[in-house]
Amino acid sequence: MTTAAVLPADLETALPTTLFRFATAGSVDDGKSTLVGRLLHDSKAILADQLDAVARTSADRGFGGDKGGIDLALLTDGLRAEREQGITIDVAYRYFATDQRSFILADCPGHVQYTKNTVTGASTADAVVVLIDARKGVLEQTRRHLSVLQLLRVAHVIVAVNKIDLVDFSESVFRDIEAEVQQVGRELGLGSDGISDLLVIPVSALDGDNVVERSGRTPWYTGPALLEVLETLPAADELESHLESFRFPVQLVIRPQGALAPDAVAAGLDVEAFRDYRAYAGQITEGSVKVGEQVSVLTPGQAPRTTTVAGIDFAGASLEEAAAPQSVAIRLADEFDVARGDTIAAAGTVCEASADLYAALCWLSPKPLREGQKVLVKHGTRTVQAMVRSVSGKLDLATFKLEGASSLELNDIGHAQLRLAAPLPLENYLHHRRTGAFLVIDPLDGNTLAAGLVKDHPGDHEDERYSI
Amino acid sequence: MSNLSTTTAEFASAADAAPAPSPRGIRPSDDARGSDSGSGLPNARKLASGPSADALDATPWAASAAPALQAGRLSSLDTLESEAIHIIREVVAEFEKPALLFSGGKDSVVMLHLATKAFWPGKVPFPVLHVDTGHNFPEVLDFRDRTVERLGLKLVVGSVQEFIDRGELAERADGTRNPLQTVPLLDAIQRNKFDAVFGGGRRDEDKARAKERILSLRDEFGQWDPRNQRPELWNLYNGRHTVGQHVRAFPISNWTELDIWRYIERENIELPGLYYAHERQVFARDGMWRAVGEVSQPRPDEDVITKTVRYRTVGDMSCTGAVESNAYTVSDVVVEVAASTLTERGATRADDRISEAAMEDRKKDGYF
Numbered sequence: 001m002t003t004a005a006v007l008p009a010d011l012e013t014a015l016p017t018t019l020f021r022f023a024t025a026g027s028v029d030d031g032k033s034t035l036v037g038r039l040l041h042d043s044k045a046i047l048a049d050q051l052d053a054v055a056r057t058s059a060d061r062g063f064g065g066d067k068g069g070i071d072l073a074l075l076t077d078g079l080r081a082e083r084e085q086g087i088t089i090d091v092a093y094r095y096f097a098t099d100q101r102s103f104i105l106a107d108c109p110g111h112v113q114y115t116k117n118t119v120t121g122a123s124t125a126d127a128v129v130v131l132i133d134a135r136k137g138v139l140e141q142t143r144r145h146l147s148v149l150q151l152l153r154v155a156h157v158i159v160a161v162n163k164i165d166l167v168d169f170s171e172s173v174f175r176d177i178e179a180e181v182q183q184v185g186r187e188l189g190l191g192s193d194g195i196s197d198l199l200v201i202p203v204s205a206l207d208g209d210n211v212v213e214r215s216g217r218t219p220w221y222t223g224p225a226l227l228e229v230l231e232t233l234p235a236a237d238e239l240e241s242h243l244e245s246f247r248f249p250v251q252l253v254i255r256p257q258g259a260l261a262p263d264a265v266a267a268g269l270d271v272e273a274f275r276d277y278r279a280y281a282g283q284i285t286e287g288s289v290k291v292g293e294q295v296s297v298l299t300p301g302q303a304p305r306t307t308t309v310a311g312i313d314f315a316g317a318s319l320e321e322a323a324a325p326q327s328v329a330i331r332l333a334d335e336f337d338v339a340r341g342d343t344i345a346a347a348g349t350v351c352e353a354s355a356d357l358y359a360a361l362c363w364l365s366p367k368p369l370r371e372g373q374k375v376l377v378k379h380g381t382r383t384v385q386a387m388v389r390s391v392s393g394k395l396d397l398a399t400f401k402l403e404g405a406s407s408l409e410l411n412d413i414g415h416a417q418l419r420l421a422a423p424l425p426l427e428n429y430l431h432h433r434r435t436g437a438f439l440v441i442d443p444l445d446g447n448t449l450a451a452g453l454v455k456d457h458p459g460d461h462e463d464e465r466y467s468i
Numbered sequence: 469m470s471n472l473s474t475t476t477a478e479f480a481s482a483a484d485a486a487p488a489p490s491p492r493g494i495r496p497s498d499d500a501r502g503s504d505s506g507s508g509l510p511n512a513r514k515l516a517s518g519p520s521a522d523a524l525d526a527t528p529w530a531a532s533a534a535p536a537l538q539a540g541r542l543s544s545l546d547t548l549e550s551e552a553i554h555i556i557r558e559v560v561a562e563f564e565k566p567a568l569l570f571s572g573g574k575d576s577v578v579m580l581h582l583a584t585k586a587f588w589p590g591k592v593p594f595p596v597l598h599v600d601t602g603h604n605f606p607e608v609l610d611f612r613d614r615t616v617e618r619l620g621l622k623l624v625v626g627s628v629q630e631f632i633d634r635g636e637l638a639e640r641a642d643g644t645r646n647p648l649q650t651v652p653l654l655d656a657i658q659r660n661k662f663d664a665v666f667g668g669g670r671r672d673e674d675k676a677r678a679k680e681r682i683l684s685l686r687d688e689f690g691q692w693d694p695r696n697q698r699p700e701l702w703n704l705y706n707g708r709h710t711v712g713q714h715v716r717a718f719p720i721s722n723w724t725e726l727d728i729w730r731y732i733e734r735e736n737i738e739l740p741g742l743y744y745a746h747e748r749q750v751f752a753r754d755g756m757w758r759a760v761g762e763v764s765q766p767r768p769d770e771d772v773i774t775k776t777v778r779y780r781t782v783g784d785m786s787c788t789g790a791v792e793s794n795a796y797t798v799s800d801v802v803v804e805v806a807a808s809t810l811t812e813r814g815a816t817r818a819d820d821r822i823s824e825a826a827m828e829d830r831k832k833d834g835y836f
Contacts, residue, residue: 050811092675093678120701326542376708446708
C-alpha cells in the first residue's frame with residue numbers, strides 16, 4: 001500500500017484552512033516520539049520515501065522482533081547523533097494538515113534541558129500535549145511540565161495517558177491518573193482563568209488507540225480522540241483577540257521619499273504618487289485596529305502622543321481593519337516622529353513605560369544568573385541594557401512553592417528584579433502574552449539566557465492566578 | 469489499526485505524482501502559469517476595500533493581496549505570510565547588510581515576492597545573491613536575470629566554475645556540484661560583508677532542516693552547530709552576532725511544499741517554465757528522469773526518450789531529476805503535490821539520497 005494524502009472531496013470549494021500550533025512534552029521513555037510518529041503516520045503526513053527509510057532502519061535494528069514492524073519514533077529523529085544515541089536532542093518542527101487545519105508541531109524532547117525545550121515549544125503553542133506513561137502515573141516531571149505551561153499561559157493543555165494497552169485498557173487506572181492530573185491542575189490554577197483548559201485522554205501511541213480515531217478498546221472513554229481535539233480547539237488568537245487592546249510595535253518606517261530618492265520606490269510605481277508616503281511597518285501583536293480610530297504613539301521617555309489612523313496598507317491594498325497577527329503598514333493623520341522601538345496602541349489603554357522590571361525568568365543557559373549581572377533585554381522591537389538588581393526566589397516546580405535563592409541555573413524558573421537603562425512599555429504577561437514577554441540576552445556572546453515574563457510590581461495588585 | 473508494512477516502488481518518477489488528469493486537457497507549456505487563480509479556490513480572497521487605481525496598476529498581484537479574516541481568523545496562508553514578512557522586516561531593521569539567496573527556484577521566488585510585499589511601496593532594500601553551480605537549466609538563469617531586471621535589484625553571483633578554474637575547488641567524482649556551493653557562498657558573504665543571508669529553506673524539506681532555527685547563527689566558517697542552537701521564543705528573534713559571524717534567516721521555515729504552491733497560485737507568481745509539465749528528452753538514472761543537457765549526458769547503456777515531465781525542485785542539472793507529470797498549470801500542480809506520495813527531495817535530488825545525513829553534513833559545513 002502507499003500513503004497517498006487524502007484530498008478534500010472537492011478542492012475547488014474547500015474553505016481555507018487555519019493554522020494551529022501545538023507542542024508535545026513528556027518524560028523519558030513515555031512514548032512521545034512514537035505518539036508524534038503515530039499522529040503523522042495516521043494523518044497521512046508521512047510520505048512513502050520517508051517511511052521506507054524508517055522501515056529499513058527498523059529492520060536493521062530488529063525492531064518488533066520476529067513480527068517486525070516500524071519504529072514510529074524514528075520518524076522524528078533528525079540528527080545523526082539522535083539516531084545513533086536513540087535520544088532526541090533539540091526541538092523539531094513537523095507539519096501536517098487535515099481538511100480543517102494546518103498543524104505546526106513543535107516536538108520537545110524530555111531529556112536534558114527539558115525546561116528550555118518546553119518553554120521554547122510552549123511560547124508559540126496554542127496547545128501542548130503532555131504525555132504520561134499509564135504504568136507510572138503522574139511523575140515529578142509531569143508536575144514540572146504542567147507548572148511551566150501554567151506560567152506561560154498555554155491556552156489548552158492536553159494530557160495523553162499513553163501505553164493504556166499495557167495496563168489492559170483499565171478504566172480504573174485511567175480514572176486514578178485523570179483525578180490526580182485534575183488535582184494538580186487545580187493546585188496550579190490551570191483552567192481557572194476562563195482561557196486555558198485541561199483535558200485528559202487515554203491513548204496507545206504504539207497501536208493508535210484514540211490518537212486519530214476513537215478506539216473500541218476503551219469503551220468507557222466517550223471523549224474525542226487526540227486529533228479531533230486538536231482540530232476543534234480554538235486557537236489562542238481566537239480566544240484572546242476580543243480581550244486585548246490594539247498593540248503594534250513599530251519595526252521600521254517605510255518612506256521611499258519620492259523624487260528625493262527615486263531609487264527607493266519599487267520598480268513600476270509612480271515616484272510622484274509616493275513623494276510624501278510615510279508608513280510604519282509592523283505586526284499587530286494584540287487586538288485590532290480600524291481606519292479613523294484614535295491611537296497613541298508610545299515613545300519611551302516621552303508622553304504618549306494621540307492621533308488617528310489615516311490608513312492601513314498592505315502591499316498595495318488598503319484595508320479598513322486589521323487584527324493580530326497581521327503584518328501591515330499604518331499611516332497616521334499627524335506627522336509625528338515615530339521610529340523602530342516605538343509602539344502604536346489603542347488610545348486610552350496606554351500602559352506606562354517603566355525602567356523597573358519585575359519578572360519571572362525561565363533560565364535557559366548553562367551560565368548561571370547572578371545578582372549585579374549586566375544583560376540585554378529584548379522586548380518587542382527594542383533592546384536595552386539592564387542590570388539584575390535582585391533574585392527574589394526560585395520556584396520548586398514539584399510543589400509550586402517559591403524558595404529563597406540568589407542565583408538561577410539552567411532549567412530554573414525564578415523571580416527577579418531588573419533595572420533597565422531605558423524605560424519600556426511593559427505589560428503583565430498574564431494579560432498580554434506578547435507585550436508581556438521578553439528575552440534576556442548575554443551582551444558578551446549574544447546568546448539567549450532566559451525567557452522573561454513581566455509581572456506586576458510588588459505592592460501593585462497581584463493577580464491570584466499568578467501566585468506561583 | 470493501520471497496516472504499517474508498506475512497499476514503495478523503487479522508481480521515483482513512476483511512483484510519484486499521480487495527478488488527476490487535467491480536466492482542461494493538454495495545454496502548451498508556455499501557458500503554464502494559469503489564469504484561474506481567482507475566487508472559489510482555497511485561500512482565494514477578495515479585497516477588503518479598493519486600493520487606489522494607480523497602486524493596482526503598478527502591482528499586478530495587489531488584487532489578491534489583502535488578507536481577509538475568516539470567521540475572525542486568518543487563513544493558514546495569510547498567517548504564514550504575515551509571519552514571514554515580520555521576520556524579513558526584523559532582519560532588515562536589525563542587520564547592517566542583508567542579502568537574499570536567489571536561484572530562480574520556487575522557494576527563493578516566493579521569498580523575493582514576500583520581500584516585495586514587506587516593503588511596498590519601497591523597493592526591496594537588499595541585493596540578491598546567486599551561487600551559480602555552472603550546471604544550470606538555461607531557462608532558470610534567464611528567469612533569474614529577467615526577475616532581477618524587472619525589480620531593479622542588484623545581483624551578486626558566486627561562481628562554482630571560477631573556483632574550479634582557479635583550482636580552489638575540485639570536481640567531484642560523481643560530477644554533482646550542489647555540495648560545492650558552500651565555498652563560493654561563504655566567499656561571497658565575506659567579500660560583500662553580508663551579515664544576514666535570507667534563504668528559502670523549509671523545515672518540511674528534510675529531517676536536519678526540521679531542527680533549524682528561523683535565525684541560524686553561523687561562525688566564521690559558516691558552520692551550523694545543531695547541538696548548540698539558541699532557543700527561539702515567541703516572535704522575538706535574537707540575531708546578535710560577533711565580528712566574523714553571520715546569520716542565516718529562514719522566514720518560510722514553517723511553510724510546506726503545498727503551502728508554497730497554494731501561495732504561488734493565489735498570488736499569481738511567475739516561475740520558470742520547467743516547474744510545469746513539458747516534453748523533454750530524458751534518460752533514467754538512479755531511479756529518476758534526468759534531462760539531456762550539456763552537463764547531463766546519458767551513458768551508452770542509457771536510452772534517451774521523450775517524456776512529459778516537470779521539475780519539483782530546481783538545482784544542479786546533473787543531480788536534479790524530473791517527475792512524470794501532466795500538471796500544466798499551477799492549479800494542476802497544487803492537486804498533484806497534495807496527492808504526491810514522495811517528498812520533493814526524495815523524488816528529485818540524487819545528492820540527498822547519498823545517506824540519511826547528507827543534508828545535515830552539508831549544513832554543518834556551511835550549506836544553506
